[in-house]
Amino acid sequence: MRRTITLWALSAAVAFAFVSHEASATGTDTRTDKPTDTTPQSPLGWTIATRGTAKGIPACISCHGAHGEGNAAAGFPRLAGAGEDYLDAQLAAFADGSRPSTVMQPFARLMSKEGRTAVARYFSRLPAPETARRTDTADAAPSDTGAWLATRGRGQQGLPACAQCHGPGGAGVGSAFPPLAGQPAAYITAQLHAWKTGKRPPGPMALMPNVASKLSDADIDAVARYYSEQPGEQPTQQASATTSAK
Numbered sequence: 001m002r003r004t005i006t007l008w009a010l011s012a013a014v015a016f017a018f019v020s021h022e023a024s025a026t027g028t029d030t031r032t033d034k035p036t037d038t039t040p041q042s043p044l045g046w047t048i049a050t051r052g053t054a055k056g057i058p059a060c061i062s063c064h065g066a067h068g069e070g071n072a073a074a075g076f077p078r079l080a081g082a083g084e085d086y087l088d089a090q091l092a093a094f095a096d097g098s099r100p101s102t103v104m105q106p107f108a109r110l111m112s113k114e115g116r117t118a119v120a121r122y123f124s125r126l127p128a129p130e131t132a133r134r135t136d137t138a139d140a141a142p143s144d145t146g147a148w149l150a151t152r153g154r155g156q157q158g159l160p161a162c163a164q165c166h167g168p169g170g171a172g173v174g175s176a177f178p179p180l181a182g183q184p185a186a187y188i189t190a191q192l193h194a195w196k197t198g199k200r201p202p203g204p205m206a207l208m209p210n211v212a213s214k215l216s217d218a219d220i221d222a223v224a225r226y227y228s229e230q231p232g233e234q235p236t237q238q239a240s241a242t243t244s245a246k
């Protein structure tokens with residue numbers, strides 16, 4: 001119990017720092033060094049990402065998408081625009097076995113430390129996918145659990161809004177707080193359950209195990225759907241029929 005309180009004091013400080021940070025920033029993207037798809041890249045990172053390696057690692061983009069945008073149908077996560085240090089740390093965790101994944105562990109183990117860092121840098125410099133959510137739902141109703149948790153959290157449980165750490169619209173903040181916008185719902189759901197059951201390493205200050213422990217299965221499904229979907233207008237053709245019918 002005492003441990004929980006200390007962690008929450010810490011995380012409240014973190015959340016507060018980001019609220020102040022956001023208040024002074026304009027727009028939805030708080031990163032200033034925002035790269036483009038054509039930013040020159042390290043040849044090693046580019047080669048691993050787009051060609052794979054002779055040791056038998058397939059091109060990362062074969063699963064994570066040509067621009068690192070992820071694959072919603074398969075539940076493969078978006079890598080584009082996540083912090084370099086975050087991606088590097090995840091690859092290290094797959095390699096040392098602390099983050100379980102039957103798919104990623106063997107690939108991470110086949111890469112040198114240098115290779116992991118180079119490919120982490122490659123994906124971190126790609127822009128957020130076009131299809132990712134850009135803004136939060138304004139004036140969420142309490143009955144809209146996903147939007148409410150994302151933008152308000154749940155005060156009586158000491159649960160900050162996801163946006164306080166993950167940024168407006170879940171765009172990600174700096175190197176430590178990865179983007180949620182545009183992540184497949186199945187991926188977000190799996191990660192939150194992994195923290196709930198102690199299967200994913202706690203990460204910085206064990207912030208996410210604390211968050212996940214306060215979410216019911218229904219909360220998890222709702223917030224995963226929120227971040228995986230585009231709000232409001234639909235830029236893709238798929239849903240245009242229903243949009244224009246309204």
Ligand code: HEC
Nearest residue numbers: 048057058059060063076077087090091101103104107119
């Ligand atoms: C066969 C498909 C496949 C290939 C190829 C693949 N990945 Fe993955 N990757 C996955 C899956 C599935 C996950 C989700 C693992 C989990 O359940 O946590 C993942 C997760 C990740 C993550 C964690 C993302 C996050 O947001 O925490 C990183 C980083 C990553 N992969 C990097 C790479 C890199 C770099 C390569 C190329 C060397 C690569 N992947 C190749 C399927 C793949």
Ligand code: HEC
Nearest residue numbers: 011149160161162165176178188191203204207208211223
């Ligand atoms: C107090 C800060 C904080 C809050 C609030 C927070 N997160 Fe996180 N979240 C983090 C950190 C830090 C990480 C990176 C963990 C790591 O490095 O292993 C993370 C990672 C994640 C990931 C993994 C992303 C990936 O690419 O694998 C998911 C999913 C996630 N958070 C969902 C949520 C949701 C949903 C909420 C709101 C209900 C939320 N988070 C609220 C700090 C926070």
